Amino acid sequence: RFYRYYTKKGLKLREVGNNGESEKVTLSLFYGVFKEAWLSMLNVFLVFFVTLAVFPAVLTNTPLFPPGKDQDFIIHLLHEKKIYVLVTTFLNFNVFAVIGNSIANLVQWPSPKYLWMVVFPRLFFIPIFLFCNYGGSNRSSTFPVLIENEWSFIVLIALMSLSHGYLSSLSMMYAPKAVDESKARIAGMMSAFFLVLGITLGINFTFIESHIFVVTQ
Secondary structure (H helix, E strand, O other), X not given: OHHHHHHHHHHHHOOOOOOOOOOOOOHHHHHHHHHHHHHHHHHHHHHHHHHHHHOOOOHHHOOOOOOOOOOOHHHHHHHHOOXXXXXXXXXXXXXHHHHHHHHHHHOOOOOHHHOHHHHHHHHHHHHHHHOOOOOHHHEOOOOOOOOOOHHHHHHHHHHHHHHHHXXXXXXXXHXXXXXXXHHHHXXXXXXXXXXXXXXXXXXXXXXXXXXXXXXXX
């Protein structure tokens, strides 16, 4: 559903600019649009790459640290009901992603020119989550656990999700506006491609993360 939602979102943006004069679609046209809007395309790619590089594979494989630690009432209750991962990862992600998406409909900041300054720092979410207790008991002893507190982990998921919802909407919204109106449809098509590329490479990157941080039994 995650994939279908954002793919449909990208396809809708392909329709932007249909009211302009038609232009024959050629490779040179795609290249010209890419030269004008490459930073917007990169923003789209990075937003989805970072998110899929940690969600859900890394986040669902990050148990409490250390094992057997005393838990506060809420965490203990979630574990007892066997819904810790469902609530802290999936519900947390979806709620804050929707909130971020809704905020983007009300506030568009920063401007297209400076959006990359907010998108690029999200790359730090990847090492941050990897240095939580990713891998649990199968974690390689080479890499220490730097973030032990479960509430810090939960808040980080919320921040990552909120930024995903906000920046995914903003980057897809800005991409067709990076070129002339007559080329907006092509820019929309290309942004949809980079969306799918970000999802695909992000998912595949989790195998590299697992190979480095998790010891195969």
